Amino acid sequence: HLPAVAAPRADGRALVIGLGSGVTAAAVALHGYSQVDVAEVEPAVARAARQFERANHDVLRNPRVRLHLGDGRRFLERSEGGYALITSEPSNPWLSGMSGLFSSEFFGLVRERLADDGILCQWLPAYGMTPRALAVAVATVRESFPELSLWGVGGDLLLLASRRPLALDLDAIAVRMRAPGVREELAGLGLREPTDLMALRYLGPEGTARLVGESAYGRHSDLRPSLEARAVEGLYDAEAQARNFRTLERLSEPLSAACSSGTDVAARLTRSLLAAARPDAARRELAGVAAGDPWRDGLERDLGTLYVMSGRPDAAVEVFGSRLKRLKGVGRARLDLAYALLEARRDAEALDQLDAFSHGGALAAEVSAARRASGRGPAFLALSHAFGAAGDGTGAARAFRGAVREDPAMWGGGAPPR
Template identity: 35%
Template sequence: VIWTRMLILIFGSTTFAISTVLTAFMAGLALGSFTFGRLIDRRGKPFMTYGLLELGIGAYALLAPTLFDSLVPLYREVWLRFEPSFFAFSLLRFALLSAILIVPTFLMGGTLPVLSRYCVRRADLVGCDAGTLYATNTFGAVLGTFFTGFVLLSTLGLRTTTLLAAATNLTLGLAVVLLSRATRETSAASAQPAPASPSVPQPSTINHQPSTIFVVLFCFAASGFAAMAYEVAWTRTLSLLLGSSTYAFTTMLTTFLIGLSVGSFVFARLATSARFQGVGMLAYLQLAIGILAFLTTFLFAKLPYTYTVLFKRWGAHANETALMALNFAIAGVIMLPATLFLGGMFPVVVRICATNVVRVGKFVGDAYSINTVGAILGSFCAGWLLIPTLGILKTLFLCVAINLILALVVGLVARDLTLGMKGVLCVMTPVLLYLVPHAGPDWNALLMTSGMYKYASEIEDYSRDAFYKYTEGDYDLLYYKEGITATVTLAKEKARDNIWLATNGKIDASSHADMPTQVLSGEIPLLLMDNPQDALVVGLASGVTVGSVLQHPVKSLTAVEIEPAIAVACTYFGHVNFRPWEDPRFKLVANDARNYLLVTPQQFDIIISEPSNPWMTGASSLFTQEFFKLGRSRLKPNGLFTQWLQLYGMAPPNVQALLRTFLSVFPHVLIFETIEQTDLILIGSERELTIDAARIADRMKAPKVQASLARVQVADVFQLLTYFKIGTKELVTYAGQGLLNTDDNELIELQAPKNLHANTRAANDRLLAAATAGILPYLRNYGQTDAERAAFLAKLAEANLAKAKGPEAARLAKASLAIRENPEARKVLATPVEPADPANDE
């Protein structure tokens, strides 16, 4: 878990990059299991060997952070040389990852066969003992995943958690080595054979045909393929229901591992009975896996409403424990039925194959390694090929079909199944294979991507009919794609001309409520800077920001978007985004933005970062100090870095921490509030930032800029400047001292999800409003004479008054009167202000 989080910061969080990390990791496990399974049978002293393996893993864990950091310059060089060739670059990236992960994963892979060699004492108990070891090992992974995700990372951070894990390995390894030296080590080599029974044949003495063993191992590999494909597809489904926070992913992985652990433990105990030891048992397991996985797909359409009902009933709105329990319950309903039987595969397979207790290391190592190879293929194919081409539901149907076919194939070679039972399998399997695609449920895209993990608190009081009207009845689906990295939904409201774009159920862009942020994120930095030439935008979304930038005379604009499906969805916003894909200055890069900035040598005048929310895994790495430093390193001298930031769903201390983090990299910052109590635009630079009113007004005369700003009803410089919120001096005081958001502590990624359903917008806005001194300290060149300056400030005061920004209007009116008496400023001061109604759209 920790190493994956570290490595994706270097190699990127694209699906292909993550798949490469997982492939390299699991390949090491498979190779280690295969190799040590054979070595330990010949070498002996498995307990001592296990201790040495743990010592090696712990020693490497201590070096891992330093080794990972050393990869950065090498990775950058590889990218610069081979990036135009996708195949060559991908191959070299895999080589780099393999080189860095092969040692620890090779050692990790050896632990199970080595321990099995030590613990298994009787041939008739090999399935029980090896299965119990596997269950115990998997349960350790459950504890590690749970406590790392929910406790350790938030209290210790990445590097300290790594040190703790290393210390655990070293302590365990040292204890085992010392214990082994202090005692006379015995193992299965000196174990006694099982007591014979004249009435019950011992399965250990059954010599299966090589062809049967081949079928069993092939089944186990294919089962590993299906298991990982299930895990990927279930995770994609549950991310629509539980969200994309680190806690949601921890919940999913923990639940999946619980199923494997419990299933392995149960069937390890059952493996002592002759009825559960034959090849036929594998057929029953595969049949159960396929049927249960298929049946759970009928629950998908019911879960969004169920989630909302339980969300209210359990009080999850303000109770972290209740929300965690709800997420585990939803994940358990989907994952546990089939994973219990997936977990049962290992002890049954080992019991069938391990006919000689002296060679148990080889049998366990072979079984584990071949299953891992299948898992590698399943993970890669599901994420990279099956889901993008078939979709989540059909990928699950394909996995169900694999299990059903495996049940038939294994059943036909099983000597312990009667001819009648084989006949039943021959009839049942084709029938089920037909029913899966024809009688299976439909996938309701609007319902499944309704984002209840985010919006449940807003509609928890809705009736059933109102719920379904809200989630699907009020919209027409325009575009839907289960992409490589995310599920993208595009819909149009029936009641008004508004198109919205959602990623994994969270609305990230629209042609109505989000327009001020989308337009002004591109317009304000371009108007503030003198003659910008090259710009970079992080996140394409609706394309409105990109289109805004291209209304200015820049030479080039690069947009980095991690999900290719977004590029298609963007075309539906052509009526509001000026169709940027038709502009020759525009270049779209399909990559993780952080990874792109890490490797590209290009420098930019302006970088505009508009990722999704900072509580989301992946996007959260685009809000850390390290990312801001990376962005600064890619700016030309006096360049501007623009960062979108939300005020909703984050407690004031979280917002302050992000502002502190931004200030730690960019000492000069101006903030504009584009949507009241909702969105901020942070503009940072290493140079002092001021607002040149005359230059802005002059640039706003350009017809293209006028047309761009007209989309958000900004007609002049006065209306534009009403969006100003706070400047550097006051911001430093407001942000205060405290923790920064870093790659190591992941402060916002771990804290922000806890406030996802809290109403924090008003509090955040109120604190910022109380801290600001207004725009005046940063306003320059707004008149040549006193009369012009007084008139300008009076008009700006009137514009603020029109937007119900009373305190700022009063500040400007008083400043105008201090320069020169005028009736316009007097009128502003005499006018009562009605509070603005903040936008409800997020």
């Protein structure tokens, strides 16, 4: 759905290279294209696709879909061109026979067969490739298409490429996302708003240029298939996918600058990025949300919590500390900071925050006892009681789980209660 939703238009003809289960072809066919050509090299795949009729909406019987058995590149060479969309989803580039669908010559052919305002959507694996090999793949596409954006979906990457700049009009995207069939499928993926889709975008033209600059292997061509040779370096690297996404996050840029319309864009993008578990990107967008915005406090709190859940409590301390200053010491904000400090193992500072919250009340004695305790469980337990006193059941439960985790002996050594 991504290229059809983000494209300047979703009409004319489209081409899908690689049938697979038929889900991609079915997604393209849900949009307004007059004809969808599908090129599949293996007849057995076409037969197997009929076993996925519930998922692919029986796409091969759709009157607008035309299946062409044969090599996708050869089909493209013989076609008359003028496609509004070409989506290429072959198998992994290190497999035999796939190299030619990732080469400079192939992408030059794609450029010739696209309409002037047409879009290429190229699938790339985030797994099994080193960041440098990924940079080679992107650099090869960039030879033919100056306008690139790279999007992440689970363990897969989608590279959108075009001759012209791709204006991401959130209002227009919202209309396309509400189309019959499209809305239901995207909602099933948790994508209900245009900003949910935007939260999948990691790099734009500038970011992809920086990624290409990190390529040490040049480009991938038919005569010099460097990607085919180098891709196997990450084939058995269990951390390859995580490393690639860390690289993309490091090179990413603010998303709001790429959006050409929409209201409350920064706040909505922050919310969507938090849902996508991208705290650094969410933090950048949050900087554009006004201090008086009604969304601000909740977004800031969710960001700090996500940092803790992501194993980065020091970043959460920064977020919650800034929030506490902005809110001028409001009690619950102080407790959130105390929680992040405890998770960062900065217990003395956390207990200082609890002391400030208690104002010498009944909690003060518990905080004092926690300072004398040999374990860390009592500090979390005191925080749990403080959250409860503030009426925050979620915070109380979270801190209580921390107490059990840190000092199981307090509870007889059993499993933490839920």
